[in-house]
Amino acid sequence: MKKIRKAVSLISGGLDSLLSTKLIIDQGVHVEGINFFTGFCVEGHTHAIRKQKSDKPKRNNALWVAEQLGIKLHIIDVIEEYRDVLLNPKHGYGKNMNPCLDCKGFMVKKAKQWMEYNDFDFIITGEVMGQRPMSQRKETMPIVQEESGAEDLLLRPLCAKHLPTTRPESEGWVDREKLLDFSGRTRKPQMLLAKNFGFNDYATPAGGCCFLTDKQYSDKLVDMWESRGSRDYQLDDLMMLKVGRHIRPNKRFKMIVAREEGEVKFLEGYRNQYANLYTTSCNGPLALIDGEPNQEDITIAAKILARYSQGRNENKVKVEVRLTAGVVQQLSVNPFSSEEVDKAWLV
Numbered sequence: 001m002k003k004i005r006k007a008v009s010l011i012s013g014g015l016d017s018l019l020s021t022k023l024i025i026d027q028g029v030h031v032e033g034i035n036f037f038t039g040f041c042v043e044g045h046t047h048a049i050r051k052q053k054s055d056k057p058k059r060n061n062a063l064w065v066a067e068q069l070g071i072k073l074h075i076i077d078v079i080e081e082y083r084d085v086l087l088n089p090k091h092g093y094g095k096n097m098n099p100c101l102d103c104k105g106f107m108v109k110k111a112k113q114w115m116e117y118n119d120f121d122f123i124i125t126g127e128v129m130g131q132r133p134m135s136q137r138k139e140t141m142p143i144v145q146e147e148s149g150a151e152d153l154l155l156r157p158l159c160a161k162h163l164p165t166t167r168p169e170s171e172g173w174v175d176r177e178k179l180l181d182f183s184g185r186t187r188k189p190q191m192l193l194a195k196n197f198g199f200n201d202y203a204t205p206a207g208g209c210c211f212l213t214d215k216q217y218s219d220k221l222v223d224m225w226e227s228r229g230s231r232d233y234q235l236d237d238l239m240m241l242k243v244g245r246h247i248r249p250n251k252r253f254k255m256i257v258a259r260e261e262g263e264v265k266f267l268e269g270y271r272n273q274y275a276n277l278y279t280t281s282c283n284g285p286l287a288l289i290d291g292e293p294n295q296e297d298i299t300i301a302a303k304i305l306a307r308y309s310q311g312r313n314e315n316k317v318k319v320e321v322r323l324t325a326g327v328v329q330q331l332s333v334n335p336f337s338s339e340e341v342d343k344a345w346l347v
Contacts, residue, residue, distance in 0.1 A: 002145075004028070004029070004030050005029050005030070005121045005122070005168070005173040005174075006030045006031070006032070006119070006121050007024055007029050007030070007031050007032075007120060007121060007122050007123065007124050007155070007168075008032055008033070008034050008111055008114060008115050008118075008120050008121040008122075008123055008124070009021040009029070009031050009032070009034070009071075009123075009124035009125070009126075010033075010034060010035075010036075010061060010066050010107060010108070010111055010123070010124065010125045010126070011033035011034065011035050011062045011073060012035070012061075012126070012156065012209040013035075013042075013060065013062035013063075013064065013065055013203055013209055014126065014202075014203050014209060015126075015190050015191070015202050015203060016126030016127070016128060016131075016158060016161075016190060017033075017065060017125070017126035018068065018069070018126075018194070018199060019128075019157075019158060019190055019193055019194060019199075020064045020124055020125065020126040020156070020157040020158050021033065021065075021069055021124060022069060022197055022199075023157040023158075023178065023179065023180070024124055024157055024174060025069060025071070026156070027174050027175060027178060028180075028255070029174065029281065031069075031071055032071055032072045032073070032074065032120075032317060033062070033065070033066050033069075033071055033072065033073040033074065034073070034074045034076065034110075034111055034114055035062040035073060035074070035075045035076070036076050036078045036107050036110060037075060037076065037078065037079065037081075038078055038079060038082040038103075038210070039079045039082065039235050039238040040082075040086075040210050040211045040212050040238060041209060041211075042210065042211060042233060044210050044286070045191075045247070048244060048255040049262045049263060049266045051184065056338045057247075061202075061203040062075070063065060065202075068199060068294070074114070076110070076114075078110060079235060081106075082106070083233075085099055085102050085103055085106045086099055086212070087176060087231055088145060089101075089102040089103075089279075090102055091134075091143075094133070094134045094213065094250075095213075095215075096212060096213055096214065096215050096217075096218035096223065097212045097213070097217075097218035097219050098212040098213045098218075100132060100134040100135040100213075101134050101135045101140055101143065101144070103135070103147075104125075104127075104135045104144050105143065105144045105147040105148045106148075107126040107151050108123060108125065108144055108145075108148035108154060109147070109148040109150070110150060111123045111148075111150075112148060112149055112150045112153070112232045115153075116339050117294050121153070121155070121168070121173065122153040122155055122166070122167065122168045122173070123150055123153055123154050123155065124155050124156075124157060125154065125155075125156055126156075126157075126158060127141065127158070127159065127345065128156075128158050128159045128182045128183060128184075128190075129156075129159040129162050129163070129182075129183045129184075130183045130184045130185065131183075131184065131185055138162075141163065143155075145198075150168040152164075152165075152166045152170075153166070153167055153168070154166065155168050155169070155174070157174075157179050158179075158182045159180065159181065159182050159183055160174070160176065160179035160181075161179060161180065161181035161182065162181055162183055163322070164188075171300060177316050179189060180193075185321075187216065194220065196235055200218045210231065211242060213307060217241060217242065219347060220241045220246050220347050221233075221241055223246070223248060223254070223347050224237065224241065227248070227254065227291065228250055236270075236273075236283065238346030240256060240270070240290075243256065243258075243263050243266055243267065244256040244257050244258050244259060244263050244266070244267065244287075244288075245259060245308075245346060246346070246347040247304055247341060247345045247346055247347065248345055248347050249297065249300050249301075249304070249345050250297070252291050252292055252294065252297055253288055253289055253290065253291030253292065253293035253297050253301070254289070254290045254291055254294055254347070255287050255288070255290075255301055255304055255305070256274075256283040256288045256289075256290065257285055257286075257304070257305065258287065259285070259307055263285075264285060264286045265287055267286050267287075268286060270288060271286075271288070271322070273324075274288040274289055274324065275288070275289040275292060275293070275321070275322065275324050276288050276289065276321075276322050277289070277301060277302060277305055277319055277320060277321040277322065278305070278319070278320060279305060279306065279309040279311065279318065279319050279320075280316055280317035280318045280319065280320050281311060281314075281316075281317055282309050282310045282311035282314070282317060283309065283310045284305060284306070284309025284311070284317075285305070285308055286309060287301070287304075287305045287308075289301055290327070298321055298323075298329065298331075299331060299333060301321070302317075302319040302321060302331045302333045303334065303335060303336045304336055304341055304345075305319055305333035306333055306334075306336070307335045307336040307337070307338065307340075307341050309335070311335065312335045313335075314335070315334060316332045316333065316334060317332070317333055317334075317335055318331070318332050319331045319332075319333060
C-alpha cells in the first residue's frame, strides 16, 4: 500500500494559507495546521474587544480555517523565543517594526522542529512570490529555506511552479502539475479559487496577521521602549498597546483612554495595576496612567480625560483619580480642546 504522507501547514488565518492547505489535502496528503502565537498576532482575542464590525461573528480566523478544512490546529506559544527575532533581526525591519524575513525563517524553523518530532514529512506555507515586499521576493524566498533548515522540504503550493522542484514533488508525494503559479500582489486569483472551492466568509485578503506591520501599533511600541529606556516587554504590555487611545503629554507618563464600552471593560481588568481616572459629573471613558506622573501631570491627565467625556463642552468636569498607592483625588477641571490633545500628544 502507498504510504500516506503527512504535512504540517502554517495557518495564519488568511486566505492564502486556507487555499494552499486545501490544494495539498486534495492530493491525499494528511495535513495538520500549526499557528505560532508571538503576542503580536491579530488572531488573538483583542479584535473581539471592540464592537467594530458587529455584524460579523467574532472569531479566531486560524481556528476558522482549520474548521473549514477539517484538520487539527496546533497553537503554540512562542512569545519568549520571538523576542530575539523582534529585537535583533538579522535582515532588519520592513516599513514599520516588522522583521518579516526573520519572522518567516523563525516560524518555518519551528515548524521543521515540530515536523521532525511528530514524524511528518514536509512543510506547507501560503506564500506567493511577489506578494510581500520583504519576505516573499524571488531572491528572499530561498533565504527562508536555508536559514530555517527546511531546505527542499518547504513547499509553497500557490506559487510552486515559479520555484525549483521540492522533495515532495520530486518524490511523488504531491503532483507538481496540480500546484499553481500565482505571483504578484493581486488577490483576484485566490478569490476565484476560493469561490471554486466553495469557501465564503474568509478573512479579508491582504489584511495581515501581525500588528507589527501596522504603523500606529509600531509607533506605540517604540514610544513605550523610549519612555522606559529599555526594549524589554511583557505580554500585558503588548495587549495594552492594542487597546485605547495612547496619549503622552511628556516623558513621565502616558494615558490609555478607552474608546468604547468594550475597551472600558478590558481596561477595568488592569485598574489594580495602574493609576486610573474617570469622570463623576458626566459620562466618560475609563483611562489608565502608565508611568510616574507628578501632581501637575495628574491635573493634565484629568483635563485630557474631560476632553473625551460628554462634558467636553462644559466649563468644569469632575474627575476622580485613583493612584496605585491607594490615594484618591477629586479634581474639577476645564477640559482640553481636541487640538490640544489630538494634534500634540496622541501617539
